[in-house]
Amino acid sequence: MAQPIDLAATAKGILSGDRRALARAITLVESARADHRAQALTLLGTLAASGRQALRIGLSGTPGVGKSTFIEAFGLMLTAQGLKVAVLAVDPSSARSGGSILGDKTRMERLSRDPNAFIRPSPSQTQLGGVARRSREAVALCEAAGFDVVLIETVGVGQSETVVAQISDLFLLLLAPAGGDELQGVKRGIMEMADLIFVNKADGDLKPAAMRTVADYSGALQLLRRRPQDPAGFPKALPVSALAEEGLEQAWAEMQTLAEWRKTHSHWTRTRATQSRHWFEEEVRQGLLAALRHEPQRGLMAGYADRVATGEITPEAAAAEMLRAMGRG
Structure with a gap:
């Protein structure tokens, strides 16, 4: 039987920057066990x-665009400036087995050895939105551990990935050099949520194509309505090369400019308050769904599901009847 976690010692370790304590705490918040969940909530409350x-x-960014290469080069640049960087990399889980490769430490070998960096791969557990359900809590743990920058790398699954904006202060979209047709393939939802678009691989023979892609996206961004949380000129598109480590300083300068402007104009605080409200509602939603897996709701659900499957009743009517039976109709 596993030894119970000493929450006081774990909290003290996290606040002092102990990586092992941080890793144990992230494992705790990712656990689905009821007793672990209770401990995780106590720990998060203490650290808050x-x-x-x-x-x-x-x-x-789509798979193959170079997210891991960018994060490693960008992270190393930040640690060289004396900043502490945490990377929470979400790997896609198998819908069949639930397993995940979790290979980010092998893809970021240099950054994983940096004493000022912490890399934690987590399975998405088939969660929509490209982030694991407990990623927000892992971010909070990294903040309590004293990290200056927390990078959340998503699985790259498409338009549903816009939910990452509910967990971050800045949302970056990484793209590869491409022709004009590629512009139409990018989901408008992500385009509207992105604060900065970086066209990666802007080096060698691909540099001209990268610059054309930057121009295409810059033009497209001008057509979008300016958001109240953006200063003039944002969002914007910039060329970067993670491999050649070019454009990273300018990228970081633009991130700092945007973050400072939002802090000065109170958007930072309002956005975080809105995010907290979103995750509160999400926890309630998930809790209600979990309650449906227990009796008597489970039997009720199964009965209506069978009737829907046989065509006796429509899905919409079955849902309405079930909600009325539960006193929520």
């Missing part, structure tokens, strides 16, 4: 009193 905040950066 520290009031520490980091710059939360969400990074999205």
Whole structure:
């Protein structure tokens, strides 16, 4: 039987920057066991009193665009400046087995050895939105541990990935050089949520194509209505090369400019308050769905599901009847 976790010692370790304590705490919040969940909530409540905040950066992009390479080069640049960087990399889980490769430490070998960096891969557990359900809590743990920047790398699954904006202060979209047709393939939802678009692989023979892609996206961004949380000129598209480590300084400068403007104009605080409200509602929603898996709701659900499957009743009518039976109709 596993030894119970000493929450006081774990909290003390996290606040002092102990990586092992942080890793154990993230494992705790990711656990689905009821006793672990209760311990996780106590731990998170204790650490919230520290009031520490980091710059939360969400990074999205299609597979193969070079997210891991970008994160490693960008992370190494930040640690060279004396900043502490945490990377929460969400790997896609198998819908069949539930397993996940979790290979981000092998893809970021240099950054994983940096004493000022912490890399934690987590399975998405088939969660929509490209982030694991407990990613927000893992971010809070990293903030309590004293990290200056927390990078959340998503699985790159498509338009549903816009939910990463509910966990980050800045949302970055990483794209590869492409022709004009590629512009039409990018989901409008992600385009509207992105704070900065970086066209990666802007080096060598691909540099001209990358610059054309930057121009295409810059033009497209001008057509979008300016958001109240953006200063003039944002969102914007920029060329970067993670492999050649070019454009990273300018990318970081733009991130800092945007973050500072939002803090000065109170958007930072309002956005975080809105995010907290969103995750409260999400926890309630998930809790209600979990309650449906227990009796008597489980039997009620099964009965209506059988009637829907045989065509006796429509899905909409069955849902309405079940909600009325539960006193919520």
